[in-house]
Amino acid sequence: MKRFNILTIIFTGLLLVSSLQCNKMLDESPVSTADPKTFWKDQNDAKSWMAGIYNQLQNVLRTNWFDWGEVRSDNMTVAGTGNAQTKLLNNALTANDSDINGITRWTDLYTGISLCNFGIRYFPEMITENRDQGQALYKDYLGQCYALRALLYFYGLRVWGKMPMLLEPVEDLSQEVQYPRSDIAVVKKQIQDDIEASLGLIGNDLTSRGIKYRIQKAGVYALQTDVHMWFQEYDQALAASQHCITTSKCTWVSTPMQWKDMFVNPEASTETIFNLYWNDVERGNTGVGVCQKLGSGSNTHQYKVRPELWQELKNHAENNVTTDGRFYLCWDTITYNLQSEYAANVVQFGKFAVWEALPGGDFIFEGNNQCNAKIPIYRFADVMLLRAEALTHKGRFPEALEILNKVRERVGYMDKAEEADVPPGEDKTKYIERLILKERQFELIGEGKRWFDLCRIDKMYDFTNTGYAYLREMMNPLLAAREGATQFDNNAATPNAMGRILYPINSDAFNANRKLVGDQNPPYDE
Numbered sequence: 001m002k003r004f005n006i007l008t009i010i011f012t013g014l015l016l017v018s019s020l021q022c023n024k025m026l027d028e029s030p031v032s033t034a035d036p037k038t039f040w041k042d043q044n045d046a047k048s049w050m051a052g053i054y055n056q057l058q059n060v061l062r063t064n065w066f067d068w069g070e071v072r073s074d075n076m077t078v079a080g081t082g083n084a085q086t087k088l089l090n091n092a093l094t095a096n097d098s099d100i101n102g103i104t105r106w107t108d109l110y111t112g113i114s115l116c117n118f119g120i121r122y123f124p125e126m127i128t129e130n131r132d133q134g135q136a137l138y139k140d141y142l143g144q145c146y147a148l149r150a151l152l153y154f155y156g157l158r159v160w161g162k163m164p165m166l167l168e169p170v171e172d173l174s175q176e177v178q179y180p181r182s183d184i185a186v187v188k189k190q191i192q193d194d195i196e197a198s199l200g201l202i203g204n205d206l207t208s209r210g211i212k213y214r215i216q217k218a219g220v221y222a223l224q225t226d227v228h229m230w231f232q233e234y235d236q237a238l239a240a241s242q243h244c245i246t247t248s249k250c251t252w253v254s255t256p257m258q259w260k261d262m263f264v265n266p267e268a269s270t271e272t273i274f275n276l277y278w279n280d281v282e283r284g285n286t287g288v289g290v291c292q293k294l295g296s297g298s299n300t301h302q303y304k305v306r307p308e309l310w311q312e313l314k315n316h317a318e319n320n321v322t323t324d325g326r327f328y329l330c331w332d333t334i335t336y337n338l339q340s341e342y343a344a345n346v347v348q349f350g351k352f353a354v355w356e357a358l359p360g361g362d363f364i365f366e367g368n369n370q371c372n373a374k375i376p377i378y379r380f381a382d383v384m385l386l387r388a389e390a391l392t393h394k395g396r397f398p399e400a401l402e403i404l405n406k407v408r409e410r411v412g413y414m415d416k417a418e419e420a421d422v423p424p425g426e427d428k429t430k431y432i433e434r435l436i437l438k439e440r441q442f443e444l445i446g447e448g449k450r451w452f453d454l455c456r457i458d459k460m461y462d463f464t465n466t467g468y469a470y471l472r473e474m475m476n477p478l479l480a481a482r483e484g485a486t487q488f489d490n491n492a493a494t495p496n497a498m499g500r501i502l503y504p505i506n507s508d509a510f511n512a513n514r515k516l517v518g519d520q521n522p523p524y525d526e
Contacts, residue, residue, distance in 0.1 A: 037171060040122040042132035049119060050141050053148060054214070056112040058278055060152065061448075063289030065375060067103045068159050068503075069448030071293075071303060074474045075441065079346045080300035090485035091500050095524045096507035104506040110166065112152050117169040119145035136203075143202025147220045150194035151377075154227060157187050158452055161461065161502045161521060164513070165190055180515040184461060188231065195224050204247055212266050212275050215377075218248035219274035222378035225386050230456045234390040241387035248273055250380040256325025256411050257359070262379060263352045271380040280370045291371035294446060295348030298367030305445060307343040313442060314339075316413045324413035326442060328360035335362070351446050376447055381407055385440045392432045400432060404439055433457075437470070455501060463498040463522075465490050471501065496523030 039045055070076060071088050078085045084099040086092070093100060123142035127135050156163040162181035167190070170177060182190075204217040215223075221244035228237035251270045253259050258269070266272040278290075295301050310331065316324030327333060330351045336342045350363035352373045366372065376382070388403035397419045405416050422431045440453055457470035465472075472488045479485040490498050504524035510516050520526045 037122075040126055040131075043134040043137060046123070046126065046134065046138055046141055049115070050144065050214075053112065053115045053119065053145065054276075056108070056115055057148060057152075058276055060108045060112050060155070061276060061375075061377075062278065063292065064103065064108075064155075065448040066289060066293045066303075066446075068155065069451050070446065071451075072475075073450035073454055074478055075305055075309060075445055075450045076303045077306045078302070079304040080302045082302060085302050086484075090482055091479060091488070091497075092484065092486060093500065093504055093524070095504035095520065095526060101506060101508075104504050105508060106156065106160070106506070107508075109152055109156055113149055113166060114169060116145045116149035116152070117167065120149070120167075121169050139201045140203040143198045143200070143217075143220075144215055146194045146198035147202060147215050147223065150191045150198065150227075151215075151223055153187060153191050153194070154223065154230075157184070157191065158230065158455065159503050160505060162519070163187050164516070178513045178515045181519050188227075191227055192224075195220060195227065199224075206249060210267070212272050213277045213374075215274050218244055218250075219378055221247055222273050222383045225383050226378070229386045229390065230452075230460075232393075232456070232460075234393045237386060237390040238394070241383050241390070244273070244383050248380065252380070252406060252410050254410060256323075256329055259325060259411050260329045260359075262376065263374065264354050266374050266376070272376060273378045273380060273383070275374050275376050275379075277372075277374045279372050280366075289371075290352050290373040290375065290446075291366055291368050295350060295353060295363070295365045296368050296371070297365040298369070300346060301348060304347055305349055307339050309441070309445070310342050311339045316415070324408075324442075325411040326413075326445075329411075330445065332362055333360050349446055381443055382440075382447075382449065385436055385443065389433060389436050392429055392436065395429070397428065397432055400436065404436055407439055407443055463490075463496070463501070465498065467498060468501060494523070499523050 039049070067088070071085075072091065076089065078089055082099075084103075087097070087100060088103075093104065095104065097104075119141060123138045123145065126138040127142065131138075153163060153165075162183055164179040165182045165186065166179060168175075198220050199217065202215070202217050202220060205211045206216070206218075221240050224240040225237050225244060228234075228240055250273065253261070253269065253271050259271075262269045262272050266275045291297070291301065292299070293302055294304070313324055313327045314333075317327055330349060331342075331347065332350065336345065336347050348363065348365055350365075352375065353363040353365055356362035356364050384403050385407060388400040391397075391400040391403070401417050401419060408415065408417075417432075417435055419428075419432075422428050437453060437457070441450055444450065454471040454474055455468065457468075459467040459469070462468070468488065476487045476489060479487045486494055486497055486500060488498055488501060490496065499522045502521045505516065505520055505526075507526060510520070510526045517526065
């Protein structure tokens with residue numbers, strides 16, 4: 001992008017950041033004198049604006065894809081040293097902590113929402129006037145703005161619960177810049193409305209170069225499926241996932257090596273839908289946090305997959321005549337082939353890396369500042385396993401298990417799940433649902449999905465000891481074994497421990513926005 005366009009985008013983002021996080025910025029000189037209201041002239045301007053939105057989406061998810069959706073789950077244990085890792089793994093978050101402020105602040109999230117708001121405000125004028133003969137392009141961009149705003153609010157909804165709803169661009173310093181948090185139902189409706197608006201506008205390009213790194217109609221249907229499953233709306237999730245199947249034209253990969261392509265060469269994969277690509281050159285040597293989190297060539301990475309989960313995947317190879325390719329496609333299985341060896345060493349996770357030489361051996365891990373990665377936001381197996389879960393809740397067990405078995409088969413894991421395997425006296429729906437959730441755990445390790453899977457099962461937003469049964473079933477035994485950890489269990493010593501499922505709102509937000517005061521997520525302080 002031209003320097004002028006970059007400064008314009010930075011300026012608009014800072015307007016929103018100032019309103020939510022730091023009012024003193026309103027007294028300072030703006031980064032650029034460019035006026036967003038006069039920016040929208042031609043196709044080049046439109047393309048630059050969208051580039052800015054995707055750049056900001058990368059900022060939002062650079063490390064938060066992991067810190068919001070993966071680290072607190074039963075997938076991870078500590079690898080390196082650091083206070084942040086211990087606090088996150090021990091469920092010991094606070095609202096103002098220098099170790100984790102970057103995780104609990106929603107500054108980047110609302111900057112991204114602000115940029116989408118500008119697109120939603122100005123692209124309709126460009127469409128009506130057909131500026132620079134770009135009407136079709138502007139419609140697609142407007143659809144992308146609605147979809148990405150929905151995605152950002154969906155992250156906020158899952159991480160913090162209630163959210164302030166900002167739906168208009170901040171263009172004038174006289175505008176209202178303080179908002180209270182809106183109820184879950186209001187945030188949900190806005191997400192769904194944005195998805196519907198997007199589907200009426202967005203394109204469905206499946207062939208253009210780089211299209212896998214921009215959201216299109218199939219990606220919106222994937223998001224819609226995810227939202228419906230979050231709220232346990234199974235009929236709607238089945239409809240949305242069927243639209244995703246039809247629109248994406250995805251087909252299953254047929255070999256383990258093709259599975260690996262989804263993470264190192266997603267452009268060529270038949271299963272990829274919407275990825276984000278972090279490039280260290282474009283981002284000025286501030287690459288994606290996958291190296292920092294899971295495997296770095298320059299520093300000790302912060303986390304590793306729990307040895308027990310590593311062993312479970314290894315057992316898939318030992319108990320069958322064929323191997324579960326996800327084992328050797330993600331780890332160096334030559335150097336570390338025993339759980340004791342794996343547990344005793346800071347072993348890196350190679351899902352997003354290529355091999356030094358032979359598959360199953362050493363991976364090439366880039367340094368933290370040179371880290372490039374192509375992490376899926378949505379892919380076919382993700383959507384299909386959500387569909388299998390919805391089918392289970394509708395009593396359509398053979399269809400659900402057919403999807404489950406296909407996910408296994410394509411990576412060489414031939415242990416076939418059958419309806420007849422359900423033990424006598426077991427609840428069939430719950431048993432098969434748990435099978436599917438376990439398969440999602442194996443399939444989606446490191447992709448920022450597991451924590452959200454734990455949270456959306458059973459009664460959500462019920463912060464008593466009757467809510468979040470699956471999360472408590474999976475997490476409390478792990479937390480009980482960690483020194484200084486807090487379990488998800490309300491008792492006399494920790495009366496609001498269940499509220500820790502949500503993240504705290506960072507104290508900066510209360511200092512800037514007085515309409516938030518008194519509405520912190522318990523048990524956190526403001």
